[in-house]
Amino acid sequence: MESIVRCPTGIEWFDEITGGGLVRGTLTLLAGNPRTGKTSFVAKFLFKGAKDYGEPGIYVSFAETKGKFYVYMAQQGLNFKEIENGGLFKFLGASTVLDRDVLGHFLAEILEVVEKLEAKRLVIDSITPILQLASSLEVRSILHNALSNLANVKNLTIILVADLPFGESKVGYGVEEFIVNSVILLRLQYEPYRSLRRTMEIVKMRGTPILNAVYEYSIVPKVGFIVFVPLKTSEACVRPDVKISTGVKGLDEMLGGGLSKGSSTLIIGSSGSGKTVLALTIAAEAAFKGLNIVYINFEELKSHLEHSLRGLGYSYEELESRSLKVVPHLPHVMPSGALRYHLHQVHVMRGFDKDLAIIDGLAALKRFYDEAAFQQILEEVISFLKYHGITAIYCMAKVDPLAKTAWLINSSDNVILTDMKVEGNRVHRKLMVLKSRMTQADDRVYELCFVDGRLTVKVEEG
Known part of the structure; x- marks a missing residue:
């Protein structure tokens, strides 16, 4: 023949x-x-x-x-x-x-x-x-x-x-x-x-x-x-016995010792509730521990993220020299397959072998794609990163009712809910763990605040 x-x-x-x-x-x-x-x-x-x-x-x-x-x-x-x-x-x-x-x-x-x-x-x-x-x-x-x-x-x-x-x-x-x-x-x-x-x-x-x-x-x-092409996925490579510290005082305890290697964590909350501040702090602290991090943001310019890091007390130049790679993306000029292509280039073709991937500003991405395309790309990315044993954090503005993002919550190993409330002349930011697949979830409401210049979560008073 x-x-x-x-x-x-x-x-x-x-x-x-x-x-x-x-x-x-x-x-x-x-x-x-x-x-x-x-x-x-x-x-x-x-x-x-x-x-x-x-x-x-x-x-x-x-x-x-x-x-x-x-x-x-x-x-x-x-x-x-x-x-x-x-x-x-x-x-x-x-x-x-x-x-x-x-x-x-x-x-x-x-x-x-x-x-x-x-x-x-x-x-x-x-x-x-x-x-x-x-x-x-x-x-x-x-x-x-x-x-x-x-x-x-x-x-x-x-x-x-x-x-x-x-x-x-x-x-x-x-x-x-x-x-x-x-x-x-x-x-x-x-x-x-x-x-x-x-x-x-x-x-x-x-x-x-x-x-x-x-x-x-x-x-x-x-x-x-x-x-x-769709990202190649296979059985997830999650290691519950290996923990990655968030570097945020109190948060590791809430999550049973930190983030399991290869797991996916969704941080979801209203605008101004501290999602990006939390994600940037985790990225910076991970860089100081010698981990390789890629931080992808669909809303903020790179200069804005650098300014935010400095406001948190970090030197962007030092973090970049260590292992932090900040990658801003503009959804309106990017086809929906480009994120998959970029991740494949970064994690597979170029052999960067990242330990932690943070994808922030998903709400901006969602505005430029229909629901089916948005869901497809995100499900593939979650599976792709798990397959390569890369610990991932996703940040997205809360959608009411929360049931509209049920598919994303179900795809995540951990779900952290942030919220903001104004009382008098003070802004109170709150945090709670909605889901923790690898450990028993701490269902108490915590306060997200700065103590001695460091981002901290502590049990809400009263």
Whole structure:
């Protein structure tokens, strides 16, 4: 039985989910609305093919000039001038005004360049002008005779780019079932006041079992097209016998000696009730104990967090020199898969091996994503960190009624509730443990205050 040979695209995670890339020597239809990143996808396919695998490639453009293409792709870290000078790339500009005679001559020119360059990869961007020349039956005949045979004879991997009008979400050119081996659909999802979401659907790929057909993706400066895959999770690696001290006087006792290694703790409370102050104190004290910490915040700028740490009596520069990494994120410019991607880069790819991860400002993240997307990403992150044995703390503004966050409470090992009350000219901040999975919860109400300049929890008086 003949085995399937793959053509790696070089696109992060795409090759992993497809079992090695596209099927070599076949045609792929890549369709999408304007601004979905179709050109970014195929450009990386050609560039990585030349740069990483030594495979010459050809880009046929019906719209973009060579100069503009080179400039735009350089912004994504793809230096096409370099691979062109190395004899591994050819840009072919095509007229958008086509008739069948011109098309025949143009296909012959492509064949000539393929043979001269000994190309292994070919992109036509886009085939929409070709599809508009004749009926779908005639188009299938032209594409089959010219391109399918070319792919078979030359073992050439070809991507055909097709434009979909705004509002159209289905591929309906009549060629996908008859000509191409694979169909990939790129979509943009717009929601008022929410982050733009890009999704990639693998509609079909013959000979390839696809477990999850829809994935988020993004186009990152200096990186280009990347696919976000669900974080790999497995059995949780929680160590109840190993405790991490919070460094907050009185809080360790409430939690039965501290936070169990690999556990997840949710700090939930009203605005101004001390969630961030508590989280920053835990991060700072952990850094002084030699632990590696990443602090991700979706609401505060890095300069604001540095100022808050100084207000608590800590030197940010000293904490940073020890082991604290502060990472602010802006949800409105970040796709919902980016947090997963960042955590994977920090904890797996770069090998930082963090002991403690604190994710603050979840309410800001929630405002930019629908409930389903927010829940999916957070559940994956919680499982991911547990799988890697990383102790995690999540901070979120309280939602009334509390039952609306039941899924998050159920996913957390510990739940700490903070609250604020104004009495006269004083602000009283309170704290209680709603849940402690590893130990018996202390159900008393505590006061969160400063004693001798240190954040402390003590039993509420009266």
